[in-house]
Amino acid sequence: MKMIQTQVSFHQVSSEEQGQRIDNFLMTKLKGVPKSLVYRIVRKGEVRANKKRIKPDYKLQQGDEIRIPPVKLSERPELPSANLxxxxxxxxxxxxxxxxxxxxxxxxxxxxxxxxxxxxxxxxxxxxxxxxxxxxxxxxxxxxxxxxxxxxxxxxxxxxxxHEQLREKTMTKQYLALVRGQWQKNCRNIEAPLLKNTLQSGERLVKVDAAGKPSHTRFRIRQRYQQATLVEASPVTGRTHQIRVHALHAGHPIAGDPKYGDNDFEQLVSDKGLKRLFLHAWQLKLTHPKTSEEMQFEAPLEPSLQHFLDTLTVI
Structure with a gap:
């Protein structure tokens, strides 16, 4: 892929841009640059706000002058054809x-x-x-x-x-997941810190670890089957692979999960016709950021997942 070298540039923060973290701002401005490089140039003091060194969690203020150092960027690929x-x-x-x-x-x-x-x-x-x-x-x-x-x-x-609604936890997201075995009635909240590890291949793996970030998922039983349970999962925090790893931590990996699944259970659901991860974001509740209207959206399970459920024996 062709690389291009940028020049030092200066950016004045507008009223729309204020309040966001400098690391998120840079990842938007420097599309294609790895997150690790963004943190490196901030940590080394190459990114400055009003000529002063800043930390990655610095929040932009209207009128700030941001110095963006030269970096190598992948030439932005053309957008896909709308006819595809x-x-x-x-x-x-x-x-x-x-x-x-x-x-x-x-x-x-x-x-x-x-x-x-x-x-x-x-x-x-x-x-x-x-x-x-x-x-x-x-x-x-x-x-x-x-x-x-x-x-x-x-x-x-x-x-x-x-983003403010996500931070303040006033927006709710509900997922449906089919998990191995019989989910315990008393297991309604899982609060287990999650640590993310990125392999050299770029693959991300997450595990429960005391050194990880605080993470919280609420679970509720929707339907029991002979060898599985359909649960509703509501992530309170938003960590990578959070629902998948918290379900595994509870002893109930999600069906069709190639990263965190159980081999015997995977073989069972595959033999029954499941061809994908059984995790679906089905409901979203939020306040419209412009009109302040309370809104709720729902997306039913795709036919293949619903058909798979219909093949299971309800208990």
Missing amino acids: KHVQALEDAILYEDDALLVVNKPAGMAVHGGSGLKFGLIEALRSLRPQEQHLELVHRLDRDTSGLLMVAKKRAVLKGL
Whole structure:
């Protein structure tokens, strides 16, 4: 991939940009730069606010002058053609759209953004479908193999408002997951710190570890089956692979999980016809950042998952 060398640049923070962390700001400005490099240039003092050294958690203030050092960037690839089948299919996956945001029912198997050998992901496909929108940004993420509700902001102020709801925990996200065995009635909250490790290949693995970040998921039983339980999971925090690792920590790995699954259970559900991770973001409740309207979105299980459930014996 062709690399381009940037020059030193200076950026004055606008009212829409204030309040965001410098590391998140840089990852938006320097698209394609690894997060590790962003932290390195901040730590070394190459990024400055008003000529002063800052930390990665520094929050931008309106009028700040930010010095951005020269870095090597991958030349930004062209957006995918809007005529591609997978891109066109996203049009039907858009459940809600106004001048502030989009809510999409992301299909399983589609990454939320390109990289790591992928030419494009959901956000690049949406930018291709909506070329007139200059500021489309993901509000949150879903794992590639997870399906369901995903928000995309059209304006920086909207992104900021939705991120605030996530931080303040006034937005709720509900997932459906099929797990191994019989989930315990008294296991309603799992609070176990999660530590993320990125391998040289770029693969991310997460484990429960005292050195990890505080993490909290609420679980509720929806339906019991002979060898599995359908649970509703609500992540209070938003860590990488959080629901998957907390379910494993409870002794109930999610069906169809190639990273954290149980081999015998995986063979069982595969023989019964499950071809993907059984994790789906089905409900989202939030306050519209512009109108203050209370909103609720739902995305039912895709037919293949519902059909799989119908093959199981209810108890």
